[in-house]
Amino acid sequence: MRVVRWSMRVGLAFGLHAAALAQAPAAGAHRPNIVIILGDDMGFSDMGAFGSEMSTPNMDALARDGVRFTNFYTHATCSPTRSMLLSGTDAHVNGLGNMNEWTAPNQVGVPGYEGHLNARVVTLPQLLRDAGYHTYMVGKWHMGKAPDQIPAARGFERDFSLLDGAGSYWNMWNFTAASPRSTYTEDGKYLTKLPSGYYATRTYTDKLIGYIDANHADGKPFFAYVAHQAPHDPYQLPQDWRNRNVGKYDIGWDAVRAARLKRQVDLGIMPAGTPLAERMWFLPDPVQLAPASSEVIGRKMELYAGMMENMDYHVGRLVQHLKDIGEYDNTIFLVFGDNGAEGSDLFAAIAGTPGTKNYLFAAMHWSQTDQKAWGDPGSYVAYGAGWAQVSMTPFGQYKGWLGEGGIRNGLIASGPVVKLAKGSIGTGLMSVADIMPTLLEVAGASYPHTGAAGDPPPLIGKSWVKYLAGQAASPRTPQDYLAWELFGDRAVRQGDWKIRWEYKPFGTGEWELFNLAADPTERHDLAAEQPGRVKAMTALWDQYVLANNVILPSRSPWEGLVKTMPERFPVEAGYPPLMYERQFVPPQDMMADPKP
Numbered sequence: 001m002r003v004v005r006w007s008m009r010v011g012l013a014f015g016l017h018a019a020a021l022a023q024a025p026a027a028g029a030h031r032p033n034i035v036i037i038l039g040d041d042m043g044f045s046d047m048g049a050f051g052s053e054m055s056t057p058n059m060d061a062l063a064r065d066g067v068r069f070t071n072f073y074t075h076a077t078c079s080p081t082r083s084m085l086l087s088g089t090d091a092h093v094n095g096l097g098n099m100n101e102w103t104a105p106n107q108v109g110v111p112g113y114e115g116h117l118n119a120r121v122v123t124l125p126q127l128l129r130d131a132g133y134h135t136y137m138v139g140k141w142h143m144g145k146a147p148d149q150i151p152a153a154r155g156f157e158r159d160f161s162l163l164d165g166a167g168s169y170w171n172m173w174n175f176t177a178a179s180p181r182s183t184y185t186e187d188g189k190y191l192t193k194l195p196s197g198y199y200a201t202r203t204y205t206d207k208l209i210g211y212i213d214a215n216h217a218d219g220k221p222f223f224a225y226v227a228h229q230a231p232h233d234p235y236q237l238p239q240d241w242r243n244r245n246v247g248k249y250d251i252g253w254d255a256v257r258a259a260r261l262k263r264q265v266d267l268g269i270m271p272a273g274t275p276l277a278e279r280m281w282f283l284p285d286p287v288q289l290a291p292a293s294s295e296v297i298g299r300k301m302e303l304y305a306g307m308m309e310n311m312d313y314h315v316g317r318l319v320q321h322l323k324d325i326g327e328y329d330n331t332i333f334l335v336f337g338d339n340g341a342e343g344s345d346l347f348a349a350i351a352g353t354p355g356t357k358n359y360l361f362a363a364m365h366w367s368q369t370d371q372k373a374w375g376d377p378g379s380y381v382a383y384g385a386g387w388a389q390v391s392m393t394p395f396g397q398y399k400g401w402l403g404e405g406g407i408r409n410g411l412i413a414s415g416p417v418v419k420l421a422k423g424s425i426g427t428g429l430m431s432v433a434d435i436m437p438t439l440l441e442v443a444g445a446s447y448p449h450t451g452a453a454g455d456p457p458p459l460i461g462k463s464w465v466k467y468l469a470g471q472a473a474s475p476r477t478p479q480d481y482l483a484w485e486l487f488g489d490r491a492v493r494q495g496d497w498k499i500r501w502e503y504k505p506f507g508t509g510e511w512e513l514f515n516l517a518a519d520p521t522e523r524h525d526l527a528a529e530q531p532g533r534v535k536a537m538t539a540l541w542d543q544y545v546l547a548n549n550v551i552l553p554s555r556s557p558w559e560g561l562v563k564t565m566p567e568r569f570p571v572e573a574g575y576p577p578l579m580y581e582r583q584f585v586p587p588q589d590m591m592a593d594p595k596p
């Protein structure tokens with residue numbers, strides 16, 4: 001109760017004196033700081049607090065001090081999620097209706113598909129800054145590189161940013177011949193080189209701590225957007241983080257996934273009796289792998305674990321610093337991954353065709369394939385679909401797709417506005433688009449009225465303030481729904497129900513229907529049994545398309561995939577029997593030597 005009254009009071013005060021805010025820092029002195037920690041491609045179960053075997057004590061401590069949420073949704077890839085986070089509007093409205101990298105011919109020039117965060121929207125940092133917050137960003141931006149599109153132009157007072165979607169952790173190398181160098185900005189200036197001693201995760205953290213300290217004396221609250229590159233591939237990391245899990249993953253993805261699910265049930269993250277989603281049909285049963293293959297494949301997951309553990313270490317440095325300067329207790333933390341874990345081979349997609357310029361570029365700059373040097377500059381390691389499914393335990397599919405494994409993520413919220421029991425687990429239906437209205441309410445900032453021309457577009461999310469205070473069972477009513485479209489795949493969730501349309505072979509090329517309360521891992525398509533419900537939910541989809549100008553792409557990265565992947569067959573334990581047959585050993589008492 002106290003928190004809500006407090007924010008209403010601040011909200012009123014700020015509504016009345018909005019223009020004077022920037023000049024009145026003292027008025028906001030007791031408003032909480034806000035830290036968003038985003039893991040790039042970090043999976044639902046990759047934090048210890050969500051069932052991981054990896055060592056993430058610092059994020060786990062935030063979970064113990066706060067609340068974990070298990071029904072939180074992002075979008076299926078990086079830039080659409082980030083655009084919704086920072087604008088509170090749907091990706092098809094704010095410019096990321098498709099990833100810039102995959103804009104389809106029929107989307108070129110269409111408003112909402114600019115490939116960067118467009119000028120229609122106002123951003124969270126812009127409004128928080130207007131409301132008297134310091135606004136800091138470190139890490140990956142991925143929402144435009146032109147001078148009017150960079151973090152400094154979209155509301156960040158200080159920034160150290162990688163503008164690309166990914167890149168080396170050690171230097172300015174990027175992936176393609178057309179874009180061979182990553183672009184970075186610092187405080188709105190494009191960098192010619194990186195600071196000495198650069199390592200992405202460490203440098204981002206150092207920079208942020210510097211920004212916080214530089215302005216600490218003025219007493220204004222700050223908003224920090226910590227958009228870590230980690231644990232996105234390539235897995236490049238310092239030597240002393242590479243060998244902390246040696247041999248741990250040689251047992252293969254099925255065993256690790258089963259152990260994670262068991263821990264999730266013990267922790268209360270998933271209900272008892274939850275079955276794992278089926279192993280993706282094109283992956284081998286790891287029991288069948290030869291020892292050398294197990295070791296090589298396991299090594300990739302060891303490095304991924306190193307990426308996670310190193311990121312957690314730097315999260316811990318930030319948290320400790322806030323404790324040291326007396327700001328921890330007055331800081332809200334939101335920790336989550338921006339989409340499902342990455343199961344597609346990005347490097348093969350970019351550089352995999354022999355004879356192309358990208359292939360030549362990769363051969364020159366990413367040629368470090370010696371396993372002992374995995375993690376060094378020039379090495380490219382990604383863990384593939386088997387481990388991505390582990391990262392998304394217990395769900396099916398992964399980044400890029402609209403199965404739960406593509407869009408559902410673990411969320412930790414802690415700090416002053418979180419009044420639910422410490423260490424508890426919330427199951428309300430939440431969206432990344434909710435974060436902007438939530439934080440505006442917390443900060444006492446208001447969203448501008450939508451004008452006659454429709455700008456800025458209205459916020460689509462629901463504030464969490466009452467929910468976090470224990471005054472609502474969920475931010476959403478049973479009628480409210482969430483919807484997604486990316487690369488032509490579509491989904492709607494309303495209450496416990498979800499419909500999903502995906503390209504073959506991940507989907508069926510038809511609408512599927514799942515009851516996520518009874519079947520969280522989407523094993524039972526109920527569309528044929530409940531045509532009425534499918535019809536009602538596809539009407540919501542139609543509504544979503546109209547409201548957000550969704551243009552299904554004329555070309556999709558998934559088209560033709562069904563022809564390039566192994567066909568799907570039902571999986572049945574013990575079949576085919578030949579794979580499970582053991583060597584025949586005759587009874588000892590019937591053995592005899594050959595006669596002369």
Ligand SMILES: [Ca+2]
Pocket residue numbers: 040041077078338339
């Ligand atoms: Ca991502």
